[in-house]
Amino acid sequence: MKITCVGGGPAGLYFAISAALRDGGHDVTVVDRDPPGATYGFGVVYWDNLLDTLYRNDAESARKLRAASVVWQEQQIRLRGRPSYLGGYGYSVGRAALLEILTQRALDLGVDVRHGEEITDLENVPPADLVVVADGANSRVRGLAGDAFGTQVSVGANPYAWLGTDAVFRSFVFDFVETPVGWVWCHAYPSSAGTSTFIVECQQSTWDALGLGQATDAETIALLEKLFAGVLRGHNLFSSTRGEPTQWRHFLEVRNERWYHDNMVLMGDAAHTTHFTIGSGTRLACIDAVALAQNLHDHGDDLQTALNRYDRTRRRAMARTQASARTSMAWFERVDRYTDRDTVEFSAAMCGRKGSLPPWRYRAHEAHRFAPVRTVHRWYDTGRRSYLAARRGEPLPGGRLLSRVGPR
Incomplete structure (x- = not known):
């Protein structure tokens, strides 16, 4: 089967890998508008459930991803400078490193990965039996198809900015800072050696009153470094991995009534988005990729049956996940209702x-x-x-594989 994936993010690349693994006869092309190595954002978080999926599907790329990742342990919630703690742990990896691993694995499996090619019209899509639309929440290809997918987009109330810092956190940190005009908070976690991701969020009224809409990039960074001085401890913030000014956004929740139309199928953020406060975007994109590749493998030349089964199973599963993400997003949009409590009670409200x-x-x-x-x-x-x-059979530091324990 000739397959074209539009979008070189985790969804498109991991589908290409998964499809090639199941049938080396597939002719798979990934088309990405950005040059090699270019990416927005800093790091992504994930948990053992993603590693379980990746090791079962392709242990080769899973081992490289795990080797490039760092472990953070505990969550620290700070309110007015006073900390509260939650248990748990997770993993994080720089987005650039993640894409490099997936791109190289796809190339090793014979996938044709093309960078710097932008699709401006459906006629520009390379001819294929199947077109996988994986070009993000603002998918241009999905938009070019009109209302074929029944796309619905809702806009979150809070502005947020995805930043980086040279402060290296050992845990996942939430820091809620009170200003004379409202609350500002961060979601911070390690990304790679020497850097951490630092997402700043606040209510719209606070953002307006702080003048962040008119501030220059340097003024914005200086203000945020001052507000979060307690958690940054003298370290610096920086605005973008691509050298652009700080980009304030409102979260876009994307839903689609149908995930396929003719020979086009949606995947990842083009099909669905979940708010960053539940940290599941990369995991869900990879699950989409494995599910579609497996359905294509199971149903052979019956493309419509494969797409229909993928649509029904993944869209149904996503309905509950998106509902949970909306609830999480809404809590942060009304966070000032809980800030009159002490830190322990506040963090308990956040957990619930x-x-x-x-x-x-x-x-x-x-x-x-x-x-x-x-x-x-x-x-x-x-x-x-x-x-x-x-x-899972992860390798030990010396290269020897850990023995697998218990049922897979």
Whole structure:
């Protein structure tokens, strides 16, 4: 089958890999408008559930991704400079490193990856039996198809900016800072060696009152460094990996009534978006990619059946995920309703933003204020992480594979 993927992000590249792995006879081309190595944003977060998926699907690229990633442990929630702690851990990787790994793996499997080619009309799409539309939330190709997919786009209320810093965090940090005109907060986590991602968010009224709409890039960075001086500890913020001024955006929630039309199929952010406060965009894109590749493999030459099954299963699964993400986004849009509490109560409210927090969970959360409890939880998380790594067959630092434990 001749397949063209429009978009060289995680969705398009991982689908190309997955399709090539299942049938080396596929003629797969990935077309990306950006030059090699170019990317917006700094780092992406993920958890063991993504690693489980990647190792089952393609252990080769999964090992390289894990090797390029860093582990963060615990979440720290700061309110007026006072910290509260949550257990747990996760992984993060620089977006540029992620794309480099996926691009090289696709090339190794015989995929034709073309950079610097922008699709301005459907006639510009290279001829193919299947066109995979994976060019992001603002998908140009999806737009060129008119209302074929029944696209609905909702705009979030809060402005946010995706920044970087040379401060290296060991945990996922939320810092809520009060200003005379409202609250400003960050979501910060390590991205790669020597850098961290630093997302700044606030309510629209606060953004307006701080004059961020008229501020220059230098003025914006200087103001944010002053506001977050407590968590940055003298380190610097920088605005973009591509040298552009700070870009303030409003989150776009994308939904589609149909994920395929004729021989075109949506994937990743072109099909759906979930707010960054649940950190699932990359994982969901990879799940889409594996699901479509598997359906194509299972149904052979029956393209319409493969697309229909992909559409029904993935769109149904995404409905609940997007509802949860909307709830999370709404909580942050009304965060000032909770800031009259102490830090522990505030962080408990944040943990329960997608549903009520049972009493025992609140007590466990409250216990995390004590350092010995946090130490025990870190030991537990370290053991759990090692067990899951062994079950996946992750390599040890010396290169030897960990033995797989238990059922796959």
